Amino acid sequence: MRVTRSRRSALWGIVGAxxxxxxxxxxxxxxxADVTDLLVNAFILVVLASMWNLLAGYCGLISVGQQAYxxxxxxxxxxxAQNGINAYVAxxxxxxVSAAVAVPVSFxxxxxxxxxxxxxxxxxxxxxxxxxxxxxxLGGGTGTALPGxxxxxxxxxxxxxxxSALAVAGAxxxxxxxxxxxxxxxxxxxxxxxxxxxxxxxxxxxxxxRAVYVVSAAGCGAAGALLIISxxxxxxxxxFSVQWSAKMIFxxxxxxxxxxxxxxxxxxxxxAIQQSLAQLGAWYLILLGSLAVGIAMFxxxxxxxxxxxxxxxxxxxxxxxxxxxDSPSPLAGEPLSSGSRDFPRGQGRGGGS
Amino acid sequence: MADxxxxxxxxxxxxxxxxxxxxxxxxxxxxxxxxxxxxxxGSSTTSSGTIVIGYVSPQTGALAxxxxxxxxxxxxxRATSTYKNGFKLGSKTYDVKIVVKDTxxxxxxxxxxxxDLILTDKADLILTSSTPETTNPVADAxxxxxxxxxxxxxxxxxWFFARGGKPGTSFNFTTMFFFGMQQFGECFIPMWDxxxxxxxxxxxxxxxxxxxxxRDNKTGLEFYSAQAGYHNIDGGxxxxxxxxxxxxxxxxxxxxxxxxTNAPIPPDFNTMWKQAAQxxxxxxxxxxxxxxxxxxxxxxxxxxxxxxATDAWWTPYHPxxxxxxxxxxxxxxxxxxxxTGKQWVQSIGSVHxxxxxxxxxxxxxxxxxxHTAVAAQLKSMNYTGISGPLDFTTGPVxxxxxxxxxxxxxxxxxxxxxxxxxxxxxANKNVPLNGDLVPTNP
Numbered sequence: 001m002r003v004t005r006s007r008r009s010a011l012w013g014i015v016g017a018x019x020x021x022x023x024x025x026x027x028x029x030x031x032x033a034d035v036t037d038l039l040v041n042a043f044i045l046v047v048l049a050s051m052w053n054l055l056a057g058y059c060g061l062i063s064v065g066q067q068a069y070x071x072x073x074x075x076x077x078x079x080x081a082q083n084g085i086n087a088y089v090a091x092x093x094x095x096x097v098s099a100a101v102a103v104p105v106s107f108x109x110x111x112x113x114x115x116x117x118x119x120x121x122x123x124x125x126x127x128x129x130x131x132x133x134x135x136x137x138l139g140g141g142t143g144t145a146l147p148g149x150x151x152x153x154x155x156x157x158x159x160x161x162x163x164s165a166l167a168v169a170g171a172x173x174x175x176x177x178x179x180x181x182x183x184x185x186x187x188x189x190x191x192x193x194x195x196x197x198x199x200x201x202x203x204x205x206x207x208x209x210r211a212v213y214v215v216s217a218a219g220c221g222a223a224g225a226l227l228i229i230s231x232x233x234x235x236x237x238x239x240f241s242v243q244w245s246a247k248m249i250f251x252x253x254x255x256x257x258x259x260x261x262x263x264x265x266x267x268x269x270x271x272a273i274q275q276s277l278a279q280l281g282a283w284y285l286i287l288l289g290s291l292a293v294g295i296a297m298f299x300x301x302x303x304x305x306x307x308x309x310x311x312x313x314x315x316x317x318x319x320x321x322x323x324x325x326d327s328p329s330p331l332a333g334e335p336l337s338s339g340s341r342d343f344p345r346g347q348g349r350g351g352g353s
Numbered sequence: 354m355a356d357x358x359x360x361x362x363x364x365x366x367x368x369x370x371x372x373x374x375x376x377x378x379x380x381x382x383x384x385x386x387x388x389x390x391x392x393x394x395g396s397s398t399t400s401s402g403t404i405v406i407g408y409v410s411p412q413t414g415a416l417a418x419x420x421x422x423x424x425x426x427x428x429x430x431r432a433t434s435t436y437k438n439g440f441k442l443g444s445k446t447y448d449v450k451i452v453v454k455d456t457x458x459x460x461x462x463x464x465x466x467x468x469d470l471i472l473t474d475k476a477d478l479i480l481t482s483s484t485p486e487t488t489n490p491v492a493d494a495x496x497x498x499x500x501x502x503x504x505x506x507x508x509x510x511x512w513f514f515a516r517g518g519k520p521g522t523s524f525n526f527t528t529m530f531f532f533g534m535q536q537f538g539e540c541f542i543p544m545w546d547x548x549x550x551x552x553x554x555x556x557x558x559x560x561x562x563x564x565x566x567x568r569d570n571k572t573g574l575e576f577y578s579a580q581a582g583y584h585n586i587d588g589g590x591x592x593x594x595x596x597x598x599x600x601x602x603x604x605x606x607x608x609x610x611x612x613x614t615n616a617p618i619p620p621d622f623n624t625m626w627k628q629a630a631q632x633x634x635x636x637x638x639x640x641x642x643x644x645x646x647x648x649x650x651x652x653x654x655x656x657x658x659x660x661x662a663t664d665a666w667w668t669p670y671h672p673x674x675x676x677x678x679x680x681x682x683x684x685x686x687x688x689x690x691x692x693t694g695k696q697w698v699q700s701i702g703s704v705h706x707x708x709x710x711x712x713x714x715x716x717x718x719x720x721x722x723x724h725t726a727v728a729a730q731l732k733s734m735n736y737t738g739i740s741g742p743l744d745f746t747t748g749p750v751x752x753x754x755x756x757x758x759x760x761x762x763x764x765x766x767x768x769x770x771x772x773x774x775x776x777x778x779x780a781n782k783n784v785p786l787n788g789d790l791v792p793t794n795p
Contacts, residue, residue, distance in 0.1 A: 028393045041465060072741045095424035133560050141592070143460070143562030145484075145493060145517035154498045156393035231464040233516070235486070237561065237593065238460040278466075281413045281455055339355060 013315070024166055028159040034163040038326050040230050042271050044223050045251060049263035050172055051219035052248035053086045056257035058180065059212045061197060062114070065121025067244040068105075069098040071219040075138060075225030081148050082137075085162045088164055089291045091225045098221025102214045108258045110206060110213075122242065129240035143235030161230055168222045175215060176260055177316050184208055192258065238295035250288065254295045256302025260316040355620045362527040370601045403448045404440060404721045406711055407479040408468035409491050410651055410704075416459025416720065417482035418619060418649045419506060422701040425693050427453060433677045439795040440715050449720055456487050464490035471498045477721050478502070480707040482700065483509040484643075485562035489685050492516060501576035501728040503531040503710055504653040505703045508537075510566040510573075523751040526728045530706070530754035531742045532666065534566060536780060538577030540664045540758045541640040543779035545583065545612050547790055548638045555636065557601060559617055563643055564590070566614045574614065574642075574768040586610050592619050598625045600633045607705065612641040613793075619650050626657055636795035638662060640760070648696040651763055651771045654765030658771055664758040669741060670775055675739040676709045682739060683697045741783070743760070757781035764788060 028036055048066070055061040073094035080090040102338070105124055112120040131139040179185060187208045190198035197207050228234045230274055255266020273291075277284045299306055408427065410420040430436055431451060439446045452474045454466035463486070470476040471494065474783055479502045481491040488504035504512060509566050518524065545554070556575060558564035567574045568587065577586050585606045588601040602625075603643035605613070613629075613636035615622065622644040629635075640662045642652055651658045669686035680688065684698035685705070716728040732752045734745040740794045743754040760777030773790035 031393070032394050032472070034469075037468050037472050119483075133592065139515070140564040141590070142515045142565045143489065144513070146517070146781070149497075155393055157497075158395065159393045227461070230468075231461065231490060231493070232497050233464070233490060233561075235460045235490075238486075241459070243459065249481075278455065278457075279453070285457070287412065295613060 001185065004099075016315075021166070021170055026293030028162055029301055033155070033158045037157060037230075039160055040165040040226065040291060042067070042267050043165035044226050045247065045267045045270065046169050046229070046264055047172045047219050047223040047226075047245060048248045049251035049255065050260070051216040051223070052177055052179065052245070053257060053259075053263050054176055054179075054212055054219075054251075055216050057252065057262070058185075058192050058208050060192055061209060062118045063121040063216075064118050064127035064249075065123070065247040066216065066220045066248060067111075067240050067242060068121070069102065069127035069220035070224035070227065070244050071125070071128055071132065071240040072098045072101050072217075074228040074234050075132060075224075076221070077225045077228050078144070078146060078226040080235055084148075087146060087149055087225075087229050088160060091168065091222060091229075094225035095218045095222045097217035098224070099214050103210075104219030106210045106213045107264075110210065115156065122245075125240055125242070129236055129350060132240070133236045139236070141236060143238075146231075146232045149229065149232060160244065161226075164228050164229065168226055172219045172222070173260060173264075173316075175219070179215065180260070184211060188212065202315055238259070250292050252302075253292055254302055254312070256304030256306075258301075259308065260306050261308070262304040264300050265307075266302065267305065273285060296349055358479070365413060373491075374694075382458060383497065387618040401722075402445070402526070403450050404478075404715055405470075405474055405476045406708075407448065407454065407467070407474060407476035408451060408452050408707070409463060409466055409470070409479060409481040409487065410452045410483055411458040411463075411487050412455040414456075415620065416456075416458040416484055416486065417698055418647045420455075421695075422448075422648060422689065422698040423453075423482075423704060425689050426704045426708075427451060429688075430677065430705065435712055436708070437576060440712065440721070442721060443719060450764050458486070460486045460490045463621045465488050467491040467494035468498070471495070471500050476500060477724065478711055478727060479675060480704075480711060481611055482506045482565075482704055482707065485515055488512055488514055488529070489562065490531075490664060496524050496527050499526055499724050501714070501724055501731055502709055503731060505707060506538075506700060507529050507531055508563060508566050509533040509755070510569070511562040513750060513753065514566070515562045520750070521687065525733070526724065528734070528745055528752040528754075529730075530710075530740065530756060530789040531703075532756045532758055533749065534569070535574050535577060535655075535749075536755065536758055537574050537664060538565070538581070540760050540777070541574070541614060541642075541662075542581045542583075542778045543579065544638060544640055544760045544790055546581075547777070548612065548792065550637050551609060551613075552582060553584045553586060553610045554612040554614060555586050555605040555608075556590060557598075557613075557615040557617065558590065558599055559593045559595075559621070560590040561618075561792045563616045567642070571734075583612070593621060595621065596624060598628050599632060601625075601728060602629050602634045604729040605636075606632070606634050609635045610634075612717060614641065615644075617640040617644060617646045619653075623653050625652060626661075626734040630657055637792045637794060638790075639793045645763060647698045647700070648769060648771065658763045660762050660764065662760055662776065662790070662793070663773065665699055665761040665773060666756045666758045666760070668739055668773060668775060668784065669762070669785060671696060671702070671741060673737065673739050673741045675705060677705070677712065686737060691700045694771070699708050699773075700746070704744065706738050707736040709736070709745075710734060740787055741781075750771050760790070762791065764786065764791075 052066055055063050076094040076097045077087050077090040080093060081087045109120045187203045190203050191205055251266035251270050252263050254269055256262030370584045412420045438451050439448045456463035468480055479495050481488045481504050482505045485507050488507045492502050492504055512529050558568045566677050570576050578585055645661055645663045666721055669683045671682045674681050689697050689701055713736055714727050717730045718726040733744055745752055745754045749757050757780045759775050759781050761773045762773045762776045764774050766772030774784050775784055776790040778786055
C-alpha cells in the first residue's frame, strides 16, 4: 500500500496554478475593463465563499456573522486612507486588523455551539455595525467616500484594483490549500467528521477552530478592503449587511461545501446567473432561492461534489489517496477498474457532519 | 475627509500619474512595470451611432415603492417619436438605447450595476432615482469613471455632503434635481403655523443618509424649525429597522409634543405610527417625509394614514407640460392610471424629467460620446418640463436644481382608498389647492 496526496504529480498542479495566475494577471493588457471589473467582483466572492467554506465545510462552524470582518476590513482601509495612506497599501493592514479583532471575538463566540454560535456571530456583526454608525468621522449612518483614489486615472485604478483582487484571491486560496495540507488540516478533517471522536483521540479541537476562525476573518477583512476600493464609497448598513453571509452560504452550498474548488465553481455559477437573469427582478431572487433549496436537498455536496465524484477530478488535492500494490500505476485511469483501486480518504468533501 | 472627484483641476492623465506617484511605484515594486502600464486597456471607446442611456432604480426590495411607476414611464419614453426615431445632433441622427438596471435596494448592487452600465454597456449617460442608497453609489461610480449622471428623488444634502461634497465646490460629471432641507421647511412649517399649537415638534430621524441630513442643526430641518420658533424634541438617532419605539413615543408624550415629523424608511413608519396610536400619542399634525409618498405605503398603514401630511414635488395638479410628449401633468397621470390600472405616483414626473433632460443635453452637443461636453450641458441646464422649472446653474451648489414641494394630505378617495390632496401651496403658488388642511388628530 502506498499513500499519496493526489493521483497526479503535485508539480503539475503547481505549474497549472501558476499559469492560470500569470494569465489572469495579464488580462488588463488583453481585455477591456468590463471583464476585469466583473472579475474583481468574482474574486471578492471567491474569497468570501472560501473563507466561509473553511469555517463551515472543514470546521463545522456555521457563521452568519462574517460580514463583521468584511466591515472591519473596509473601515480599516477608510481610516488609513483618511490619514493619507494609499488604499491599496492598506489592504494587508485590513487583513491584519480583522485577524486581530477576531482573536478576542473568538473567545466570546466559541462559548456557543451550533445554532447558538450562528446567531452569536450575527449578533457580533450587528454590534460592530451599531458601534460604527455612531462614528461621525467615518460617515456614521450616512456613509462616506473613500478619499484619494478618485483622482487617479480610471484606467490605471481599474487595473491596480484588479491586480489587488487577484492577489488577495490567490493568497486566500493558497492559504486555504496550505492550511488543509498541514497537520492542522488533518485535525480539521477529523473535527468535521466527528468532533467528539476527534477530541477523544487528542485533536486540539478549540485551538484548531480558533486558528481557522482567525484566518477566515482575515480573508473576509481583505475582501472588505477590496469592496471599498472597487466601490470608492462605504455605507455601514451595506457593508455589515447579513446579505454577505447569504451570498457566502449560497455560493459555498451550490459549488460544494468542504472542497477548495467548490466556492470557485459556485462563484462562477452565481456570477453567470446574476449577469444573465438579474433583470428578472423578484423572479431572479425566487430562482436563486429555489436553486439553493434544490441543491441542498438533492446535491448536498454541491455541483463540485457531483463532478469530482463522477470524474475523480481534483484541482487542489488536499486529501490522501490509497493505492493498492496490485495497481499497475497510480496514474491509471478509472478506479474500480482493471484491479486498480484508489480510495479517496479524508479529502474533505461532504457536508458538515 | 473625502475630496473625491471634487477638484476643479484637470483630471490627472495616466501618463502624469505614471511619472509622478511614488506610492504607486512602491506598491507595484518597480518603475519599469509602471511604465508598462501604458498598455493597459481601459474601457473600449465608442464612436458608434447609438447613444446608450442607463437607468438605475430600486425595482425590488425594501425601496421598490419608489420605482413602482418606472416601467410605465420607460415604456412611454421609448415610444415617443424623439426616442424612437433617435436624437438629431446637427446633421447626424443617433439611435437611442435605454438600458435599465435594478439595484435590489442594495447600495452594493447599485454600485455594481452602475459600473456594469459604464464598462459593459458603454453608457453615455446614467440616470438614477430614489434615495441616497441608490443615487449615491451610482453617482460615485459615474464621477470616478467620468460618465455624466443625473440623479433625482434624493434630498440634495444627502446626495452632496454624503458623497464628500464641500461647500463652494461641485462635482464634475454628476448633477441632480430635487429639493433639500430649506424646501422641506418651506413646505412643512407653514402647515405647522396653521395648526395653532404649543410649537413643540417631535422629530424622529434614523441614523442614515436622509435622517442625518434632516437632523443637522446647521443645515437640516431641525435648524429651520428652530429658526421659525419651534421647540424641537429629537427622538434620538435610531437604526433603520428598529422594532420598538415605545420609549421615544413616551418621551414625546411627556414633553407635550403636538407636531410630529420624520424621515424613516417606509416599513419603519408603519411600525412607529401603529405604536404611537396604541400608546395614545396623537399629535395635532403629522408631516412626514420619505414615507407616504406613494399609495402603496398608505395601504400598509390603513386608516391611520387619514390626514397625515407629507410633501409632494409632483402631482397631476401641477401646471406643467412635458417637453417630450406635450402632455400636461393631469394627462400624464390619467394615461398612467388607464394604462396600469393603478393610482398615480409622484415619482413618474421625476423619472420622466430625467429623460427630458437626457434629450436636451444630448441634442446640445456635437458628439454624444464626448462625456465632458455632455456633463457641461447637464451642469448648465435650465429648462421647464413636466417637473416645472429646473435650473441647474443657480442651485445651492452648481449642478443641483431645486424643486418647490407643496404640502399634501392623504384623504379618503373615491376611485382609490386614499388620495393625495394639495392642502398648502406656500412654497409653490403655481399649484392650486384642492382641499383643506385638517388636523391629523383633532
